[in-house]
Amino acid sequence: MANPPGYDEMHNYKHPKKVNFKLTLFWVEKAGDPSAKVLEKAKKLLKPHNLGLDVFPASRTPAMTLKWDGKIEVSPELAKEQALKLRALCHSAYPSGHGRLPVIFAPFSSLSGGDPCRTTGWTISGTNWLPFVIVNADRVAADNVTLLHEIGHAGLGGGHPGEKGSETNFMSYGTNRTGMLKTQILKLVKAYFAAQAK
Numbered sequence: 631m632a633n634p635p636g637y638d639e640m641h642n643y644k645h646p647k648k649v650n651f652k653l654t655l656f657w658v659e660k661a662g663d664p665s666a667k668v669l670e671k672a673k674k675l676l677k678p679h680n681l682g683l684d685v686f687p688a689s690r691t692p693a694m695t696l697k698w699d700g701k702i703e704v705s706p707e708l709a710k711e712q713a714l715k716l717r718a719l720c721h722s723a724y725p726s727g728h729g730r731l732p733v734i735f736a737p738f739s740s741l742s743g744g745d746p747c748r749t750t751g752w753t754i755s756g757t758n759w760l761p762f763v764i765v766n767a768d769r770v771a772a773d774n775v776t777l778l779h780e781i782g783h784a785g786l787g788g789g790h791p792g793e794k795g796s797e798t799n800f801m802s803y804g805t806n807r808t809g810m811l812k813t814q815i816l817k818l819v820k821a822y823f824a825a826q827a828k
């Protein structure tokens with residue numbers, strides 16, 4: 631059966647100009663490093679839409695490793711304090727990060743139950759910093775979409791589509807997410823960390 635009218639335009643949208651999302655990566659000491667697999671998955675899902683990533687640095691370096699040995703707490707107040715501390719450390723490590731989304735790989739305290747999004751990644755917005763992302767260094771989603779999902783929160787704000795049929799969308803809680811909608815893409819390319827590819 632053919633897709634209904636407008637389906638391809640919405641689901642297989644190709645942005646007319648190549649746009650990259652610019653990321654700066656940070657790690658904390660002694661933590662795991664899921665960066666390679668979540669970066670690879672993000673690039674794979676972005677490519678058909680003429681979107682990509684511009685990542686600095688390409689892999690873990692001592693300069694981008696933050697001296698911090700905690701775990702992100704469950705308590706929202708403590709977690710926010712920790713996030714702000716980490717964000718300040720990022721600024722010391724790499725002050726010239728203008729126009730890039732900071733992504734910090736740090737371990738989370740064991741988070742059973744609760745919001746399935748917040749167990750693997752967390753986007754912090756509404757502070758004096760532009761939105762930034764913390765990815766759980768110990769556990770990302772099984773489909774590895776965690777990083778792209780958090781890029782989505784940083785650029786789109788808002789929550790998770792819950793309606794039937796949206797389980798494959800990258801902003802859903804689905805377990806095998808592959809899709810991005812035209813409406814999401816048109817908003818995401820306006821994010822502070824998006825830039826036309828040179």
Ligand SMILES: [Zn+2]
Binds near residue numbers: 790
């Ligand atoms: Zn989420």
